[in-house]
Amino acid sequence: MRRNGRVLLLAGLFYAPLVSADWQINLIEGATEISRSVYNLHMVIFYICVAIAVVVFGVMFWSIFWHRKSRGAKAAHFHESTWVEIAWTIVPVIILVSMAVPASTTLIQMYDKNNAELDIQITGYQWKWRYQYLNQDIDFFSSLATPQEQIINEQIKGDNYLLEVDKPLVIPAGKKVRFLLTSNDVIHSWWVPALAVKKDAIPGFVNESWTLVDEPGIYRGQCAELCGRDHGFMPIVVEVKSPEDYQLWVAEQANLKVAEQQSAQKEWSQAELMIRGEEVYKASCAACHQFEGQGIPGIFPALAGSPLMSGDSAEHVDAVLHGRSGTAMQAFAEQLNTVDLAAVITYERNAWGNQGGAVTVQQITELLKE
Amino acid sequence: MGSLEQTVHSTDHHGPAKGITRWLYTTNHKDIGTLYLLFSLTMFFVGGCMALTIRAELFQPGLQLIMPEFFNQMTTMHGLIMVFGAVMPAFVGLANWMIPMMVGSPDMALPRMNNWSFWILPFAFVMMLSTLLMEGGAPNFGWTFYAPLSTTYAPPSVTYFIFAVHMMGISSIMGAINVIATILNMRAPGMKLMDMPLFVWTWLITAFLLIAVMPVLAGVVTMMLMDIHFGTSFFDAAGGGDPVLFQHVFWFFGHPEVYIMILPAFGIVSEIIPTFARKRLFGYTSMVYATGSIAILSFIVWAHHMFTVGLPLAGELFFMYTTMLIAVPTGVKVFNWVATMFRGSMTFETPMLFSLAFVVLFTIGGFSGLMLAIAPADFQYHDTYFVVAHFHYVLVPGSIFSIMAAAYYWLPKWTGHMYNEAMGKLHFWLSFIGVNITFFPMHFLGLAGMPRRIPDYALQFADFNMVATFGAFLFGFSQLIFVYNVISCARSGKKATARVWEGSHGLEWTLPSPPPYHSFTEPPVFTNPHRENS
Numbered sequence: 001m002r003r004n005g006r007v008l009l010l011a012g013l014f015y016a017p018l019v020s021a022d023w024q025i026n027l028i029e030g031a032t033e034i035s036r037s038v039y040n041l042h043m044v045i046f047y048i049c050v051a052i053a054v055v056v057f058g059v060m061f062w063s064i065f066w067h068r069k070s071r072g073a074k075a076a077h078f079h080e081s082t083w084v085e086i087a088w089t090i091v092p093v094i095i096l097v098s099m100a101v102p103a104s105t106t107l108i109q110m111y112d113k114n115n116a117e118l119d120i121q122i123t124g125y126q127w128k129w130r131y132q133y134l135n136q137d138i139d140f141f142s143s144l145a146t147p148q149e150q151i152i153n154e155q156i157k158g159d160n161y162l163l164e165v166d167k168p169l170v171i172p173a174g175k176k177v178r179f180l181l182t183s184n185d186v187i188h189s190w191w192v193p194a195l196a197v198k199k200d201a202i203p204g205f206v207n208e209s210w211t212l213v214d215e216p217g218i219y220r221g222q223c224a225e226l227c228g229r230d231h232g233f234m235p236i237v238v239e240v241k242s243p244e245d246y247q248l249w250v251a252e253q254a255n256l257k258v259a260e261q262q263s264a265q266k267e268w269s270q271a272e273l274m275i276r277g278e279e280v281y282k283a284s285c286a287a288c289h290q291f292e293g294q295g296i297p298g299i300f301p302a303l304a305g306s307p308l309m310s311g312d313s314a315e316h317v318d319a320v321l322h323g324r325s326g327t328a329m330q331a332f333a334e335q336l337n338t339v340d341l342a343a344v345i346t347y348e349r350n351a352w353g354n355q356g357g358a359v360t361v362q363q364i365t366e367l368l369k370e
Numbered sequence: 371m372g373s374l375e376q377t378v379h380s381t382d383h384h385g386p387a388k389g390i391t392r393w394l395y396t397t398n399h400k401d402i403g404t405l406y407l408l409f410s411l412t413m414f415f416v417g418g419c420m421a422l423t424i425r426a427e428l429f430q431p432g433l434q435l436i437m438p439e440f441f442n443q444m445t446t447m448h449g450l451i452m453v454f455g456a457v458m459p460a461f462v463g464l465a466n467w468m469i470p471m472m473v474g475s476p477d478m479a480l481p482r483m484n485n486w487s488f489w490i491l492p493f494a495f496v497m498m499l500s501t502l503l504m505e506g507g508a509p510n511f512g513w514t515f516y517a518p519l520s521t522t523y524a525p526p527s528v529t530y531f532i533f534a535v536h537m538m539g540i541s542s543i544m545g546a547i548n549v550i551a552t553i554l555n556m557r558a559p560g561m562k563l564m565d566m567p568l569f570v571w572t573w574l575i576t577a578f579l580l581i582a583v584m585p586v587l588a589g590v591v592t593m594m595l596m597d598i599h600f601g602t603s604f605f606d607a608a609g610g611g612d613p614v615l616f617q618h619v620f621w622f623f624g625h626p627e628v629y630i631m632i633l634p635a636f637g638i639v640s641e642i643i644p645t646f647a648r649k650r651l652f653g654y655t656s657m658v659y660a661t662g663s664i665a666i667l668s669f670i671v672w673a674h675h676m677f678t679v680g681l682p683l684a685g686e687l688f689f690m691y692t693t694m695l696i697a698v699p700t701g702v703k704v705f706n707w708v709a710t711m712f713r714g715s716m717t718f719e720t721p722m723l724f725s726l727a728f729v730v731l732f733t734i735g736g737f738s739g740l741m742l743a744i745a746p747a748d749f750q751y752h753d754t755y756f757v758v759a760h761f762h763y764v765l766v767p768g769s770i771f772s773i774m775a776a777a778y779y780w781l782p783k784w785t786g787h788m789y790n791e792a793m794g795k796l797h798f799w800l801s802f803i804g805v806n807i808t809f810f811p812m813h814f815l816g817l818a819g820m821p822r823r824i825p826d827y828a829l830q831f832a833d834f835n836m837v838a839t840f841g842a843f844l845f846g847f848s849q850l851i852f853v854y855n856v857i858s859c860a861r862s863g864k865k866a867t868a869r870v871w872e873g874s875h876g877l878e879w880t881l882p883s884p885p886p887y888h889s890f891t892e893p894p895v896f897t898n899p900h901r902e903n904s
Contacts, residue, residue, distance in 0.1 A: 023833055024818040027750055042747045049737040056708060057730060063711040064726070067647075068718075075649040076713040085656050088705045089698060096694045099744065104687060106746040111683045126523075151826060153432040161431065162828045186519040187613055189678060189753060193819045198749045200679045202614060203518065204607020207680035224678075224753040224821045226512045228519060229438045232824030296439060298506025299525055328523055 028193060031213050031240075035196035037106045045099055052095075113208050116178030118171065124181075124188030124201035124223070126328060127230035127287060130335075131169050134180075138253050141335050142167045143283060144233050148291065151233075163220040166283070168237035172246035173216045181207040184330065186228060192221035192238055200225055213240045228328070230287045264338045264365060270346060270358040277347025280340045285348070288328060293352040300328070304352035313349070313359050317367065320345055338364045385887055394489075397481035398887060399466045400784075402488050406463025407777075409491060411853070413455030414770075416499070418846050420448035425808075425842040428835050433826055441825035442510035443502065449513025450531075453631070454538045455495055457765065460773045461634040462487075462545045465573050467784065469549060471878035471885060472567045474558030474894045479551035487544035494537035501527035512823060514624070517605035517616040521597045528598065532591045539584040546580035549573055558877065560896040564658070567876050568651070571658050572637030575665045579626045579633070582669075586623040590616065614679050621672035629668045632764060633661055635732075635772035636703055639725045641876070642779050643707050646722035647714030648873040650900065653706045660699035660706075667696050677748045686745045693743035697736070704733055719871075720794030724775035727767055727802050735763030738813065753823075756816025762809045766845075767802075774801070774852065781856065782870045786884035787863030793855045800848035807841025 029039045067073040119134040128143035145164040149155040158164070171177045181190055183201040190209075191198040199209040213219075221236040241249060268276075282291065288300040295302035303309055308316050320341065323331035332341060342361040349356030386392045386401065396402060424444050427435050436444070466484065470477055478484050501508040506525035509515065520528060553574045557566070566574075593616075596602040603609020605616045636657075644651045651657065673681060673689040681689070707729050716722070738760040742748050751757060774797075781789050811834035816822075820831045827835065866883040877894060878885075 023814075024830060025814040027817045028819075038746050038750055041744060042741070042750070045741050045744055045747065049740065053733070053737065056704060056733065060708045060711060060726075060729065063708070063714065064716060067712065067714050067716055069648070069715045070717070073713075073715045075647065075715040077649070078713070079650055079652050080655070084709070085653055085702070089702060092698050092701045096697060100691060100694060103690065103744045103746055107686060107690070108683065110746055110749075111686075151433055153434065157431060157829060159829070162826060186523055187516055191753075191821070193750060196746075196750055198678050198752055202607075202679065204613070205680070221819070222821050222824075226442070226516070226519065226823045228523060229442065229510075231442075232438065232821075232826050298504070299439065326522065 030194040030196055031215060031217060031219060032195055032211055033214075034106070034110055034211070035194060037109070038196045041102055041106055044102065048095060048099065113178055113210050115176060116210055117175045118177045119180060120169070120171070120177060121180045121182070122169075122190055122201065124183040124185075124190070124227070124234075125330060125335075126185050126228050127223070127234040129169075129188075129190070129234065129236060130184075136250070137257065138250070140167050142169065142237070144230075144235060146233075148282070148286070160220065162233065163222070163235045163237070165235055165237045168218070168239040170239045170241055170246065170249050171211075171213070172243045173213055173240050174243065176210060176212045178208065178210045181209065185328065187225050188223050188227045188234070189225035190221075190236060191224040192219050192236055194219040194221075195238070198224055213238075216240045216242050216245070233287070260337050260339075264361055266361075268339065268342065268361050270350075273343040273346040273358060274350060276340065277343035277345070278351070280336065280344040281347050281351075284332065284336065285344065293348070293354075303348050304354065306354075309349050309354040310356045313345070313356065313363075316349065316356070317345055317359060317364070321364075321367065333368060338368060395485070397477075397485050399470050399478045399481070399484065399889070400885070400887070402478075402484050403463045403466030403468075404784075405488050406459045406466060406491075409488070410456050410460035410463060410773075413451050413459070413495065414849070417448050417451035417456055418849065420444045420451070422842060422846050424448065425839040427825055428827070429839040430836065431827055431829055431832050436825070438825045439507060439510060442512075442823070443508040445823050446509045446512055446515075447498075447502070450498065450509075451495070452765070453513065453627075454535075455491075457631050457769050457773070458542065459491060461573075461576070461631070461769075462542075464569075464634065464638070464773070464776050464780075465545075465549050468780065468878060469552055469570055469573060470556070471783075471881060471889045472570050472876055473553060473556060473561060474877045474890050474896060475552060475556035476888045476890050478548050479556055480548045483544050484548055487541045487548065490537050490541040494534045494541070497530055497537075498534040501530050504530070514620060515594075516620075517594060517597070517613050521594050521605055524598070529595070532595050535591045536588055539588045542580050543584050546577035546584075549577040550581075553577075558890070558894050558896040561898075564655070565896065565898040567637075568640035568654070568657055568661075569634065569637035572633045572640075572661050575661050576630050576633045579630050579665055579668065583623045583626045583630075586619060587627075590619040590623065593619070614676070617676050617679060618673070621675045622669075624675065625672040626665070626668040628761075628764075629664055631769050632732075633665065635728070635769050636661060638772045638776045638779075639707065639728050642721050642725040642775055643710050643729075645779075645871050645873040645875065646719060646725075647711050647716050649710060649714035650875075651706065652709035653702075654900075656702055657706055660702040663699040664696060667692060667699070671696065674743060674745075674748070677745050678752050690743060690745040694740065697740050697743075700736055704729060704736075717872075719778075720789075720791060720798055721775045721779035723795065723798045723802075724771045724778065727798070728771045728775065731763055731767035731771070731805070735760055735768055738763065751816060753821055754816035755812040755820045755822055758822050759809050759812035759816060762812070766809065767805050771801075771805075774798075777852075777856070779871075780878075781859050782866035783878060783881075783883045783885065785860045785863075786866055786882075787859050787861075788866050788870075789855050789859035789863065793851055797848060797851040797855065800851070801845055804841050804845030804848055808838050808845055809841075811835075811837050811841075 027039055027042050029036050121132040121134060123130040128141050130141050132139045142165045145166045146162050150157045181199050181201040183203040188201040189198060190201055195211045197209050197211055199207050217240050219238045223231055223234040289295050289303050293304035321333040323329045339361050342359050342364045345359045427441055504527045506527060508527055509531045511520040511524060553570055593604040597604055603611040605611050605613050640651055640657060671689060671693045674693040742751050742760060778794055815831055815834050820827055868882050869879045
């Protein structure tokens with residue numbers, strides 16, 4: 001097993017760069033009218049810079065080549081020419097104005113947030129995104145789906161390594177969608193290159209942005225603002241569906257909700273809760289408290305051997321449900337359903353040598369009703 | 371009157387003290403300059419090791435060497451150490467060495483304060499580095515330390531970081547006061563402001579920038595301290611504050627800070643290019659005015675670092691236009707250097723090679739800066755490796771190459787020996803190649819969508835990251851050649867003449883190499899050869 005792991009590791013080291021070689025060197029045009037005009041703007045500025053560089057460096061290298069002492073060049077004595085100096089001040093100003101005009105036009109277009117057909121609130125959490133469809137009963141979290149084993153080089157990395165999530169944001173094609181961005185903890189930044197949308201999610205404030213994607217497809221992005229330990233591990237996936245498929249997806253969400261409520265009615269044994277709890281723990285808790293519950297000294301407390309895990313369950317449940325204010329501990333009552341809450345608390349209380357006993361789904365349901 | 375004469379007399383026999391006290395108690399501008407430069411070199415290697423740790427982890431996708439929490443500490447400490455420990459002290463060291471010799475004075479105006487401003491620094495940095503050993507680790511919120519990641523969510527060591535920043539700020543402000551006092555009061559008779567060498571001019575303007583913005587930095591870290599320990603809510607929306615306020619205050623310091631790290635570099639290059647082109651600087655006056663304009667503009671562009679925080683449209687447009695405007699005086703500078711070279715009689719000693727590379731590579735950094743100024747395009751570039759490429763192009767082959775150029779240019783003056791030219795050229799070419807292999811691919815990575823400050827990345831970014839890591843190690847290890855060259859030059863080498871370079875110009879070259887312990891005990895009579903009415 002260990003040997004296998006090593007072989008895989010070695011294979012992974014050399015395999016990954018070779019197959020994925022695509023040496024992309026430029027922006028993508030993207031999937032929206034805005035992203036295409038940003039791309040055009042980018043190319044225009046780039047070519048202007050190249051042209052200026054050719055002229056300036058041309059003169060410079062001409063001088064370096066021809067006006068060197070080793071070729072017998074004698075230094076001229078000219079200096080200060082008002083006309084030349086006025087020219088090389090005015091010409092750049094004209095070039096800048098010609099760049100500012102299309103840039104301003106695109107910017108004004110980007111700031112036109114009117115007439116959106118769908119509003120979605122996006123909330124950044126350390127380290128996942130929450131999508132709430134306003135005026136609809138759709139509300140879910142979206143977090144990294146890449147398994148830990150791939151990150152620590154024990155498995156071969158998949159094609160969408162670090163750019164895959166458990167539940168993508170789903171939006172309809174051909175409709176203007178408005179995003180309302182905020183954050184639950186630190187500043188995050190929601191960025192999908194193909195949509196040319198990058199907007200900071202700031203705790204306590206709401207930012208607006210929008211997109212209108214023409215074609216169905218899957219578009220990937222990442223958090224762009226340093227937000228703590230797992231900043232590199234909170235990707236964004238946007239699935240754009242045709243309006244018909246989008247309606248089907250909306251209906252499906254309602255069915256899932258019903259199924260979830262039914263599963264909370266069922267009797268869950270401690271063994272079942274432990275299995276489910278481990279999955280939930282890996283997805284929602286391990287980033288801070290670590291996979292073996294050991295925490296990170298001085299930053300994130302250890303759960304293995306913690307008195308909180310073996311003492312009275314009420315305090316433990318309260319911490320998980322409502323978080324700890326002033327710390328990075330989030331309130332999970334809004335993030336996880338009742339079964340997952342019971343499962344993960346049970347798991348924490350009985351894994352890694354902890355002996356705290358089970359917490360039932362009913363107990364959690366009662367507490368959440370209060 | 372009698373006592374004054376006595377002082378003057380006693381200084382005649384007064385050379386450097388013996389042993390360690392020479393360095394601890396020194397009030398001599400050259401000794402303090404040397405201390406600053408050695409300190410800066412040390413910090414350059416400490417910060418460089420952190421950079422290589424970062425690049426080693428990014429050599430391949432996946433987590434191999436370090437964990438994300440340590441990676442974040444490395445990016446943060448690398449940035450802070452390079453900005454406050456390597457680049458800024460190097461320029462202060464050069465100012466200490468050169469300004470008194472260039473304006474024809476015996477020493478800096480405030481020698482005891484000079485001693486104090488240096489000796490604060492080692493303590494500040496020992497304290498900052500000690501956070502690496504603390505529980506919870508060193509600061510991990512990036513060198514820009516955005517709240518609330520740096521307040522509510524920070525490791526306990528943040529308080530030590532705040533205190534260290536305060537100490538660095540005090541040191542910088544005192545250094546700046548000293549520079550201004552020296553330049554305004556101690557110039558040789560006959561030297562008007564418009565006769566001063568450009569290095570002196572750019573430092574005068576830089577010193578005013580420092581005095582203007584270091585208190586703002588002190589203010590912002592104090593607000594953090596209050597939020598963390600004394601229950602205020604400057605940056606906490608839950609208490610009525612605003613996290614974006616932090617960014618406004620920080621960048622009101624931060625953008626002029628960027629020019630603090632580049633204006634002296636402009637001055638150095640404006641000294642070196644005329645020397646080796648054997649032709650006077652094309653437009654002295656326009657260079658002075660361009661420097662002044664850049665300094666003034668630096669106060670009204672700060673929010674271009676914040677295009678994605680949700681500024682109103684009018685704000686975005688204002689900051690986009692003012693930022694683009696900076697290209698004009700910067701262009702004037704580049705055109706001036708090129709016009710100085712045109713129809714000169716050029717030779718290519720190591721300082722000139724570093725200066726030429728500065729002009730080309732700094733201009734590339736300027737171009738990417740112009741692209742970043744375009745707000746709608748910045749939504750794609752912001753916080754990606756394109757930004758990392760941009761500011762490393764202006765800081766490494768910009769500021770740091772200018773410091774290397776200055777070191778080679780003035781080393782013969784400082785030590786009295788010529789450095790090894792072949793080794794200098796080898797150092798240059800390896801650094802030049804290394805820098806470009808490291809930072810040029812980062813433009814591509816950013817455009818392809820790689821965010822900055824991530825310890826692991828998607829597979830499509832693998833190739834260029836591998837290339838960049840090779841370049842970083844090449845660049846890093848090449849710097850050992852510089853250390854060897856400096857040490858051997860200090861110890862021995864061909865005797866340097868007073869003028870050192872065929873095309874050298876200015877008062878510092880009228881002193882012997884090495885110069886006497888007290889530079890100009892008699893004020894020299896200065897006449898500007900270029901001024902018509904003199």
